[in-house]
Amino acid sequence: MEEEGRPRKLPKLDHDEAQDSEPRMTGALEHNGDNEQSVESGNGANGPESTQQTDDGVPKISKREMKRMRRREQWEGQRDLRRAKRKEKGIARKEKRRAALEQAKEDGTLEELKKSYERTHKRFRKSTLLPLTLVIDCGYDELMLEKERISLGSQITRSYSDNSRSAYRSHLVFSSFNKQLKERFDTKLNKHYLNWKGVRILSNDFAQVAEMAKEWMVVPAGGRFEGVFADKTDATPEDGEVIYLSSDSPNTLTELKPFSTYIIGGLVDKNRHKGICHKHAVEKGIKTAKLPIGDYIQMASRQVLATNHVVEIMLKWLELGDWGKAFLAVIPQRKGGTLKKTAGEQSEDAEEVDEIAEEDDNAEEDEEQALAQAQQITDEAIEENQQALDEAMEEAPVEGDKAGEAN
Known part of the structure; x- marks a missing residue:
C-alpha cells in the first residue's frame, strides 16, 4: 500500500490527569494553556451549538431552551408564594x-x-475584630455567564453575613467590584449592599487592596490580639503576608497570621477557565497557598468549594484555631467529608461527596435567601439604633422640667 493511501494514525491521548483528593476552591483551578479559549453556547455548555431555523426563517427553539423558559416563567410566577412562605x-x-x-x-x-x-447586630458589636483582611476578588466578571454571576452574588452576600455573625471577624473586602456584578447589585438588587456594615466594597483590584489593607489593619483601631492571636502581641505590620488562595499552589497554608491579607478568587465558571486566579497572582508577584484540607479531611473525589465556604472555613479557624474542626463545621459528614485520624492517615469510611457549589437551577432562589439573610442583619441594626434613640429621648429631660428646676 502506498504511503498516501494509509489512514493517518490518531495521536495518542494524554490520560495523566490525576485526580487529587482535595476539594477545589472556586477560581483556583488547574492551568491548561491548550484549553484557554473554549467556545460556549448561550446555555453554558461547552462547544458551539448549531441554530436551526423554521421554513419561514424564524429561529427554532430547542427543547432544552423551551424547558429553561418554562422553568423561568414558573420561577417568576411563584415569587410571591416564596415570599409568603418565608414570612410564615x-x-x-x-x-x-x-x-x-x-x-x-x-x-x-x-x-x-x-x-x-x-441578634446579629449585637453579636457584631460584641465580636472581636482581628487585624486580618479577607478579600474576595471579583475581577473575573466577563468570564462568567449571567447565572454564574447570580451564584457569585449570593456567595459574596453570604460571606458578608457570615463575617457579621462570626465571634472573631476580619476586615472583609470585595475588590474589582465595578462591572456587570455591580450593575446587577445596583439594578436588580436595588443597591442592597449600600446598607451593609463592616465591609469595604471597592473598584480597586486585589493587589491594590492588599496595599491599602496594611493601613487599616494597624491596631488598636484595626483589630485586637485576642482568640488565636492572643499570644501574638509582639507581631508587627511588617510580619504580615499577602497570600492568594489557590489549590494549584505548591504551598500549604498552616495558620492565619496577624496583619495578613488573604485573597479568594470570586469566580464561578464550572472549571472552564483553568488556573486563571493562580496565574494572575503569580503575574503580580503575590504568594499563593492552598488550604490544608487534604491533611485533615478525607474526601472521596475532587469537588468545588464555593467562595463563601472558603470564607466560612477561615472564620471558623479564627474562632477554633483548629483546621480539622473548621473544615467539619463547614463540610459536615453528611456532605461526605470525614476527619482523618491523623494528618496523612486516611479514614476508611469516607463517603461520596456532594458538590458544595450551588446548582445553576437554584441560583436565583439561593440569591433570594442570601439577600433575605443580609436584609435581616440590616433590619436588626436599624431597629436597634431606633430603640436606642427612643430610650435616649425618654431619659432626656423635658424643656418644661428644666425651667421648673431653674426656678
Missing part, C-alpha cells in the same frame, strides 16, 4: 422562640437562652 417561617420561628423563652423562665435558664438568641 419567620412567624413560626418567633412563636417557637417565645415558647422556648417561657419554658426557660420556668427552668431558670432564661439568661443562658437569651445569649443564644442575641
